[in-house]
Amino acid sequence: MLKIYNASAGSGKTYTLTREYLKMLFSRVDNVDHYKSVLAVTFTNKATDEMKQRILGELFKLSEGKSPHIQSLMQLPELIEEFPDQSLRGSFIKKRARKLLVRILNDYTYFNVSTIDSFFQQITRAFAREIGYYSSYTTEIDTDAAIESAIGTLMESLDTEPNLLKKVLEISFGRIEEGKGYDVIPALADLSKELFKEEFKVKVNGREEQIFSQDKIDAYINDVNKKWEEVRKRIIDTGKDICRQMDVEELSPDLFRGKSKSGFGLFASLAQGEPLLPTKTMLATIEKDASEWLAKGVKRSVSPVLEKMVREAVEQLPALNSDFNSFMALKTNINTLVLLATLRKLIEAYCKENNLILLSDTTQFLRNIIDGSDTPFIYERVGTRIENYLLDEFQDTSALQWCNFKPLIDESVGCSDSLIVGDVKQSIYRFRGSDYTLMKDELAKDYPGADFIRLENNYRSRETVVNFNNRFFSSLSNLPDSDISQIYTREQVFQKLPEGRAKGEGSVEINFIPHSVQKELSATRAAAWIDIIGESLIGKIKEFREMGYDMSDMAILVRTNAEGGLISDFLIKNGLSIVTDDSLLVGSAASVRQVVATLSSIDNPSDNIVRYMHKGEYPQITESSLYGICEEIIESLDEKLKEEVPFLQAFMDNVNSYMSNNGSDIRGFLEWWEGKASNISISIPTGKNTIRVITVHKSKGLEFPIVFIPFLKDSFRSPSRIRWINISEFNIKNAMEDLEIVPIKMNKNLENSEFSNIYQEEKQKEMLDTLNVWYVGFTRPCDHLVVWAFPDKDPEGNPYSCVANMLYSYCKSDPDLDFQSVSSAGNPQGTETVMVGKRAKCSGAEKAQVQSNTITPFNAYERIPIGERLELAFKGDEFYASSNEGELKNSRLRGVALHSIFESIATSDDVDYAISKAVNDGIIRQQDVRDTRITVMERIRSVEERGWFSDQVQLINETPILTPEGDDYRPDRVMIYPDHKVVVVDYKFGRKKVSEYHRQVENYVRLIREMGYDNVEGYIWYSDGPVQISTSTI
């Protein structure tokens, strides 16, 4: 049975998921291991963690008899059948919960809660293993590095590939003609990004070479250019003809009705090749009789010839304009297509070279492998069979992902329970490929027999907030657009309060900032809105604190990271501490910038800007590793800069992870950082006294007692992304059949073109995206919502141009809402405010969870060099000591090499073993073996008469001498003769004679005597032979 939950914001989705998950586990009375066959898929890693935590927590509570889910479990038919007795059933649940909890915790690898990406990864990897191929590959999320490298390689190959050079030049010249920059790299990079997008993947599906072959594109470009030129010429001719005629009749545009705004300048523009359309004024003029065309008082007339020409032109213009725009769109991005197949190959080569696979390729790969088959055999390779699926956030699934998942669901639908949860209104990741129509339309089509359930209650928000959102968002159903009005219907939007909730609690306040104020300030600085509302925001925060809320109860929702950055700066400046997930960029901190600048001048310390920053000094670098160098630079910073602790720490996190993957290559790191710096932000854990700044996107799934939305405008943008179209589906004259698929970059001109449908479709989707974002934003608060909205000049006259206007129009239209023009504290003059509900701490308001204790141990970034407390085990000294005294033939066979060979020689039988061990350790090379052997044998022979390497002596090399003081002495060679004489030898091959060595051996002799051996001799073996140490003085 498939259940499909429609879960609006705050409707207890996680609760439901957890309950359903538990029911799946408990319904298998005879199988405690059933958790291995349940897969829960979430959208983010974080959600995965939380889901796991939630399930474990509930199991723990169940085992203690405390979980609210006990009721649903008690009613499971399978359990009732097995344990008709209620108390037996209850105790079974308790015991089973404990058992499941312990089992899962100790078999955690099979606790299948994962993101959709990592689930696919797991499968791809299993598949790689099957064919025994490169299974150690890494998965890379970021495509930029691959693209950059591919373009770099392409550029480098230009000197040997004249054909490529020709293509690149064509693109470059093409761009110049279009008035763009001469550099082709940005254009190539843009286009390459398309390679990874779903639409392209679906449509092209690995056939780049076929589809975008040179010949086809050449023919196509010719064709399009020709057609475009034709249209352009017709437009120019039309313009020129009419201009000429106007000249003949001595008529200039300002002599027509409307004078300077008559619109008759149109023809001059046309003559220049600018494809404009007639203005409204002009159209109105032409409606009239030709005798009325001229402005009042102009004593001239329009000839019938001119009249006819103008009327004909105006009639034809829309079509001409449309053709012009269509062909323009077709030709704009086409040049770069030629290189697409080449780039694709280069990117593949880059991936192979680096043994990595791009995440975005995995989904596509799986799809091709499944290739529409019913029983996707590849899933069987994973090992365990999954029977129950739970898919969360289904509205954010992409079409390709669903393609890969659907066969699994199909298979399970017949026999087991599965579950899909989502909410179209919260679909905000279309830019990442998610496809809300899956949730909206496809599911119902594919699974008509499924159980569709709508969660009706809102457990999160107070009555006032729920009511406001119910009414505002359901008003969107009046929009002309079909998708939006279908999604925001009354029955989809309206939520109920759960029983027992207090009535009338919570509040919503919306401040509409007058347009006059906005204009005045925004002219000078982009950040002007903070100047407008900042004071008021601070006032509100204070107000809520006085009501008894903590700072951590409040969140400020922003639309973009840039806005978040501005707000964060502002709050910090005002002495508030904040928490933010992504607004504070590591790369923008002064300290980090200075470290990076210093690092980048490291091969040229004469850089006088960096020197200036370091107060005229260039920091001394003594460390060898990249990490060490960066810490040294940090140490040299101004004390004040070192206080930017979280930034420096996050920066060093990155330095360290770079180093452990790539080594200490400074230039490599700088290049990498340049690409990354703009994306990496610090994250700081929440504390009781911190207020949270977060983007609406990141806030999805979260809730806060109080939510501030300080900047609501959000004009609906015109779409600008690239769409890949099947050209045969369009009625372009004499369709250019050579190319199946062409990129069309959305722009406003397309409103009048062959592609107006896709343009409109895109535009509506953009609008839906924006509205969904604010649906998410407005539904975050539990108790109170405060908004500062920035509508346009005439919001009611133009309600659909931005969200602020829509909100304003709604508020005006709702008779229950009162506008107060009293500008509350800090708001500028003329602010109109809507305020509903009660401004007080809500009755049941309590902390969602117990916060752990927060400690803040760092005041400044501190570096404590380990210095001489820790040294490396040095052998290099001996190895590279000048070997003049060594008579060795091969200069690379130095003292230490001999030393370590002798360490493994007990008797002369061991020589070959010792030498091959030395080769295996890289101490000598195979080609040095012969010489080495001769040298070693010579040495051994030289002490033959002493009997050192004979079987006569008992060697106790492996047993060091220990003393009660805990010291540990390890002479190189200790031999016990049959007559109990003990000989101790230290090797000092390739060393100068130093008396210190003598003392060392004297000590060995002393220790061995203390152990009860009377006859002990000590030697040091230099390269020219052993020297006996006189020990009479001991």
Add this chain to the structure above:
Amino acid sequence: MQPFLKSVAKTFVDNLGPQIREYCFVFPNKRSSLFFKKYLTECFDTPFFSPGLTTVSELFGSLSELVTYNKVMLLHTLYKVYMECLPDSTETFDSFIYWGDILLNDFDDIDKYLVDAESLYRNIKDLKELDDIFSLGDFTENQKRALESFWGVVVKEPGKMGKNTKSFLNMWDSLYPIYRKFREQLYAQGGGYEGMIFRMVADSIADDEAFEAGILPKLNRYRKIVFVGLNALNECEKRLMRKLRNLGKGDFYWDYQTPELKDEDNSSSRFMKENVREFTSFYPIEYEVNVNHPEINVVSFSSSTASAKYTGTLLRELKSDNKNEDLFNTCIVLPDESLLFPLLSSIPEEVEKVNVTMGYSLSNSNVASLFLNLYSLRQGMRELSSGPSFYYRNVMDIISHPIVKRLHREFCERTIKEIISKNMVYVPLTMLSEIEPLFRGGQDIAEYLLGAIDFITGNEASNNIERLEREFVLAYQKNINLLSTILADTKVTSSTFFKLLSQLTSLTSIPFTGEPLAGVQIMGPLETRALDFDNVIILSMNDGVFPSRSISNSIIPYNLRKGFGLPTYEYQDSIGAYHFYRSLSRAKRVWLMSDTSSQGGRTSEESRYIKQLEYHHRFVLNRYTVSSAVSMIMENNIIFHKNQSILEKLMKQEYSPSAISLYRDCPVRFYFQYIENLREDDEVREEIGADIFGSLFHKAMELIYTDDNSAHHREKRYIESIVDKAFLDILMMKSEDIRGRNLVIRELLKRYVTYTLEADRLVGGLVVMKTEKVYKCRFCVDAQKELIVTLKGIVDRIDSTEIGNRVVDYKTGRVNVKTGIEPKHLDQLYFYLLLLTAPENRILPGIDRVTLDIFYVREGYRKSYREAVPSEESFNAFKEEMKETLLEILNPDADFIMTDDLTKCGYCPFKDICNR
């Protein structure tokens, strides 16, 4: 609390005294034997000969005649065998490595678990035949294409199989022969991998005769062999231990004391029952162990660096709690080794003694980066007209490398300057004579690198090499030796050689000496085996790090592994859990630190062990979150006052249009550039950015109009030669050195030059009078105060035409206005007009019959100038504005302040100083 090892040590010393020398103790690793030794010495009061102290793998090694080969050696031998068995394969050694590593791993397991390899591999083959995707005839085109492009495998119809496919199919057949031949081959060479050595020993044990002759005499060196603190045992180990037990020569001590380790539901207890039952202890020992749970602190961070730094803070507290201790009772466990560096720079000074069991990874050293640079240098060498030459970036990397620089400081600094000042994209070998061995080298890459090492270490100045670096160089040299030995009879490309070398390098680490048995102990989870500490601090308590994600590196399917008794992931999980719970057995205080930041795809999930402690074992956990106040330095509010010397400088300054506009953009920037003379450092330009593009264009136009051969202007070849000359003049780049992206730039320049010439041709009676000339004049800012300054400017071009004169400027940047000239540019032209009409110059008599023209190169395709006619009125207005600006510059009371307009800061080289 008495540590486990101490209990064992004490028992044996009490019972044996100095005769302990006749015993051999076997530990899971070196570290535990070291600690055991320390405990032994604490039990004695005279010097004594140590008993045998060894590890399991050393013990096996000593019972065998074979040398344990290192991995590269093994892989290379395996590769040769593989190619023999699959002669059709086109695999290179380079690409075989990944694959070979998996095989090697499986062989090792097979041997250690005494599995019948033949029957195992037959089973795999049968399994493959059942469901082998390659034998399924119904592979669709799409599936094939997907496989091909994704994995680079060529898939064809059965019967018409490509080479690769065939070898894939053959491979399953060949696995057993490969296994067999590989072992034979190794045996013949006198070496082996660990599993093989284990198995040879185990085989000898099973064979009485072999045992008596080969193994027993070696075992008889000791009276007894005592196994201490082991946990998971493989079949070879068990066989040896059983044999010793049966001979009465074996004794066994296990550490499974706390309730968690005994809890059968806890996966850490997996091996306990069998071990304790089969291998009993001779001496009954009462181990001390925690009666109550230790204090457990779970600390979460949002940065791994922060967790390392916080560990330092903890150490400081622990140290001040027990002043006389050297914190030998404290252990820091690093499941993620990369945290070693952050940790090592966080240990407070008062902690005087530190010991680290992990080494310093060679690949993190600057020596590795030097050799990487040397390799790139070699790859980037080109035979140019000037002889062998090197790409400047590679040369700079080497001569600015600390090691090289310390050896030849003077030479390096001089050469860096020379390369920059001459803008040499390729540096000829002749310029590098003093450090030639680093550049020249032999054909053979190994010889080349060894030569470089000789140069670095053998040089007289080599005493300047830090000891640390010398150590790295030594390790590096060993790797080169090893690799050239292994590859002696195999042809590999330099790039393969270097790739292999890098692999070896990444596996190499240099041990720290430190104080092995004193001070804070820093180690990985594996090294904690059998050790006990009062304070245990574990970092990176994140699932996937600790326990680590067990990615099985095997081609043997799970079910077969299970069936044949080979270790599976559950086995790995149990071992990890054992390490964790055992390390808690005798601890008093424990800190578990996790990193909650999730960046770069890493998960931030708390380790399962913490959840187990909380839910399964119901420990009381003290949870803390460590955070930092987000103080962020806002932009610096920079103000400079004008003192006497600054004012003097300002009076002496020659003001160019760019100086004036710079001041108008931002006075502080003006200050940095003209008063402090701070400048972006020069660098070699090889990739052409906007500014160089402009210089090239200006140069080309100048060359054309100073050339008398105006008749050639239309010729393509002429323009080509001019553009090439511009490259040479501006970038010191000969035409054969123009490559890659610069080829595009060259073509573009040609086209732009052609456009400009075409535009010029449309001007009637054009005579170019002057090009790129510098003009100066005196300018009175304030007559009363006698403020007179010098203005200066380079005028691109002055033309005379049918209708008069024109002042021409080229602009290569973006055009922002649709018609006419941008105001800023117009100002610049007025500035020139001022210079040209000044009495000192009198190039133009006045502004009559003069036009101001700009060629916007970006819209060159329009082939036209944009033009303005100067009026007396605007000329005067311009002069007034100039005066105003200069008056402000010279005004002692007007400070240099920062601009309000942040858009001006975008490309400002000083923005890091202002922090904007």
